[in-house]
Amino acid sequence: MPKSTTCKFAGKIITVEDALKLKKDDRQGLACIKCGQYVSPHTGSAPGKQRRAAHFEHPKSGGGRNADCPLSDPARN
Numbered sequence: 001m002p003k004s005t006t007c008k009f010a011g012k013i014i015t016v017e018d019a020l021k022l023k024k025d026d027r028q029g030l031a032c033i034k035c036g037q038y039v040s041p042h043t044g045s046a047p048g049k050q051r052r053a054a055h056f057e058h059p060k061s062g063g064g065r066n067a068d069c070p071l072s073d074p075a076r077n
């Protein structure tokens, strides 16, 4: 499963680490490098969970995931 660790912001490519430093309001400007839809930054591992690197995800609510995007997570119903 490809995981996105970069996105577009204000016309530039930034990393998820950069995005996580943005204020919440500024994060509205984050866009997928593949499809241009909004993506939200996620921090990496949480205590007690399997370790994951920080990455971007298409949000599950508010427009839903973009099924056509190769960086979108598969449906987990």
Ligand SMILES: [Zn+2]
Pocket (backbone or CB within 6 Å): 032, 033, 034, 035, 036, 037, 058, 066, 069, 070, 071, 072
């Ligand atoms: Zn996308």
